[in-house]
Amino acid sequence: MAEANNGNWQTAMRWARFLTPRYDVNIAASWTPVTGATPDLMIALHARRSAAVLAAFAEDHPDSPRVLVLTGTDLYRDIHDDPAAQASLAHADILVLLQEAGVAMLPPEHRSKARVIWQSAPSLPHVAPPPGAREFTFSMIGHLRPEKDPLTFMRAAQLAANPDARFIHIGGALDPQLGTAAEATAAADPRYQWMGNLAHDAARMALSCSDAMVIASLMEGGANVIIEAVTSGVPVLASDIDGNRGMLGSGYEGYFPVGDAPALAALMERCMLDPPFRERLHAQCAARAALFAPEAEQAAVLDLVDNLLIARPAGAN
Known part of the structure; x- marks a missing residue:
């Protein structure tokens, strides 16, 4: 849903924009059969949460193709032990x-x-700091929930010794205990600011004004915030997980061990104090930017849908 303001919602909105010039598109949180209407195709996001919808659609419209977009919790957790996700x-x-x-x-x-x-x-x-500015801003963007591991960012912020470091944390507290931890971190260290949930455009602007972006997640299917950082010229400091390596490449130099706040703090310090290292991160991110061009994604989405509809059984509506 729109109020979730998360990666899945952004994907749904973006794909709808890509498809609308050629197809009638409806975005819905759930699906129920419509008398007399036969949908041409369903695109579902999240295996576990879409399980009932996919099953009902497959039963009611067996000749209409079904596409499932897999998230990080799907790939790295649910499809291995959740029967509903496996059925999807x-x-x-x-x-x-x-x-x-x-x-x-x-x-x-x-x-x-x-x-x-x-x-x-x-x-x-990227919005460069004014000449002579000493502050170096690290941002982390994502709702506060365990899968995103926001505590590692908070702990690293307090461990980083450089007084010129600034830490911006954007995202609503889906886990109240993590919200409490963010408030406590802000009270303990004025360099850290929890901004809560922001509209997407405001979060993107804050990212573009950052000197580096941190993603500390325990699991990711393909984080859109990495793409937004790369396409804004902002280097990424990323937890060393499969999903982040799939986005940034195996040779990327900006990884830190999952959950290791001291290692992240050390990486932050290096990013601030070692310009050649920072420039290498910039160059490595820039080399990935062509993968994340909107025209490339639109072409891939349209190609997928076009070919699925062409391949439907003869006589299917």
């Missing part, structure tokens, strides 16, 4: 992954259905 894999004709490394997480019998579509974001110029 079977009900889908195509499984869309948002980065290449995730294919290996699929059960072998479903890998032939996998397609990788890189997400995208329009370029937004």
